[in-house]
Amino acid sequence: MRWELSSRGVQPLAASCEELRERILELKKKRKALILAHNYQTLDIQEIADFVGDSLQLARKSAESEGYEMVVFAGVRFMAEMAAVLSPDVPVYIPDPGALCPLAAYLTGEKVAAKKEEYPDAPVVVYVNTTADAKSKTDYICTSGSAIEIVKSIGAERVLFGPDANLADYVREHTDVEIIDLDERGHCYVHDKFDVEMILELKKKYPDAIAIAHPECPIEVQHAADVVGSTGMMANFVAQSDAKVFLIATEMGMVEQLQKAHPDKKILPVYEGAVCRQMKKHTLEKILHVLEEMPEENLVTVPEEHVPHIRQVLEEMNKVKGQGPAKAVSART
Ligand code: SF4
DSSP states (O other): OOEEEEEEEEEEOOHHHHHHHHHHHHHHHHHHHEEETTTTTTTTHHHOOEEEHHHHHHHHHHHHHHHHHHEEEEEEEHHHHHHHOOOOTTTEEESTTTTOOOOOGOOHHHHHHHHHSSSTSSSSSSSSSOOHHHHOOOSEETTTTTHHHHHHHHHOSEEESOHHHHHHHEEEEEEEEEEESSOOOOOOOOOGGOHHHHHHHHHHHOOEEEEEEOOOSSHHHHSSSSSEOOOOHHHHHHHOOOOEEEESSSSSHHHHHHHHHHHSSEESHHHHTTOOOOOOOOHHHHHHHHHHOOOGGBOOOOOGGGGHHHHHHHHHHHEEEEEEEEEEEEEEE
């Protein structure tokens, strides 16, 4: 440890980003750690990760990867819980244990069970953005990229769906199934900030731009966009499109990632204030701390009694391919 004299007295010398990176990569190798980072992480974290993706891709990665002895999951807690269920033989750590998704907090297992009693014939589909408690009571799990396909594949006339009411609207529009909200108030505070005017204003300035919105955005915003899809779909769409300007309606980490991957294209945020404070709780320092100390409080576990059911529904979800973007503008792509 090196020290410096500051106005607060003698303090440990803050490591530079480069030093932190090197120490993380060295320890990662020594500990045989798999680092998974969600698309909404800052670029410095994305750069040291073994894999960056959306929740479906990360869930698959934790199930498929071999030869590692610990997982460090830079995402919100429900994502790390899925890795803990799918990789039961290795410990899963979260760099900041307080990284909780407020959308997930809308649904408890008790609420799911109560709604099931009200509609006994309707299967339950929960979005991955839920706690292990809510997942333990569901019949199916979906991501934003697989929601349409999963709901269609069930073959039921009516489905209970939640907690995201905007994603429920998206599924309602793209299937013939009656979708009943598990909680009509459920929303992601980051995606709920987008409005139609933001897209229209940018379109005036960039008339040839393609606007892509996440299905957690309000339905009017989805209508105003040219393409609607998960972050995984956004990455594929931008990579395959010949268009030069894209307006992105999702969290800023994804906008930064796309711009870095496509320096020849202009990737513009629809709203710069779309920042998930929970995702951004993770830092390189916290990742290093977890690799160094493997602290008990950063270990993510799921109650033993919930594990078999959650594993089964997650494995079913992982078999579904997931759809391409809904409402793509093929003429310009
Ligand atoms: S962006 Fe929204 S849904 Fe995603 S983790 Fe943050 S609050 Fe939850």
